[in-house]
Amino acid sequence: MKSKILFFALFLYSTIFAQEKEIEPIQTDRPDQTETPSLTPKGMLQVETGFSFQKNDVNSKTNLLPSTLWKYGFNENFELRLITEFASEKFNVETITGFNPILVGCKIKIAEENGVFPKTSFIGHVSLPNVASTAFITDYFAPEFRFVMQHTLSEKFSLSYNLGAEWDGFTPEPTFIYTVATGYSITEKLGSYIELFGFAPQNNEANHNFDGGITYLISTNFMLDLSSGFGISENAPDNYFALGFSFRL
Template sequence: MKSKIVLVFLFISAAIYAQEIEPIQADRPDQTETPAIVPIGMFQVEMGFTFQKNDALYKKNSLPTALWKYGVTKNFELRLITEFLSEEIINEKVNGFSPIYIGFKVALTEEDGIVPKTSFIGHIGLPKAASNEYKTDFVFPKFRFVMQHSLSQKMSFSYNLGAEWDGFSPEPTFIYTVTTGYSITEKLGSYIELFGFIPQIQQSNHSFDGGITYLINNNFMLDLSSGIGISENAPKNYIAFGFSYRR
């Protein structure tokens, strides 16, 4: 009898926990990453396939990019990024894994009036953890401060500021993103976004994109997105699709 009571209690507790947990929040498909942290003890993977045309002579595809996350505490998650690249430059093809990134996200502030919900994301690229074609000379970091405001129950405003290095030179490339998200229904979401990369020495590039997400359930989401370059040296266009799943 006691064992039955314990089982009933565990079942009710699990059901309550499942109801309390918020729907999955992912760093894809937009370039703006979310300040949300993966729930404690949960594993989350965000995987996407991107087909990008830089110009008439250069195409770059990610097949796929995968972000692996694990919630350690309420305010801290571990992160791992893997990516398989396929590039075509003047009819010459190069394939392989780009360097693995290891990192973390830590929550800094909750939203309070004009103060946005804010987290910090930091990664380190491992130069030799890659295919020969993509190995770099040095360990290279990248980081972002990620901020989000709730404008209404259906609309949010988010932005990122950060920098990254390429593993070859000491000069950083600064990053900015600005996006507005809108919940069309409880399951269907959308966004539009402006983002750019500003190298310390070379010319900066800026792009515009948008996309939609569809929530299959609280732990599984599909996405579709596309973007265009709005500066002369930005990639001409891209299209991407993927999914995010946690358990």
């Protein structure tokens, strides 16, 4: 009986190991602000979760405890997405906690990288105004979208960038988004990036930010991350720090 159990355990381990060898290492949309054009493999569930601590200014802070992106690979060209966030917002001595409106959406593959043309995908979400804690309910459905692109510069370097817009659920004015990130593979398991990103409301001044971070690939299907950044324009948040992990099944 013991020999049969041992044989089954070895068979199960070898099967999982073989499956990991057959697929590319996990690609995530965190920890940077620049989303990846890579999709979750067909039939797999990918979970990307993390905790962020942001100082907006002297009087206010915004923490996400945690923020989680749930992704399912529907096929090679389409990924289903769900975003859940538990937020804590502090202004002076008052603190509000609860769930932000849930976002549902998808990622759609547009093109593979071909010479000077980048690997490209489209990401779209819409937030559900009433699927939130009372303090965070919005007035309207709030869409957001991005075109996400990536160039392979060498075996170790990559260049990624996003362009898009989002709405806050209260006003009809959009906020335009840009991100530019350079990734560098220090080793096969250890990666790093630096990034410039910003938000440009239609009727207000844009804010610009700089950040950087590292990722560590525990296995083909499990990754840890650590990042930090700061505002480089006067109206941007002062700084933030984030840590998290991602896995797929």
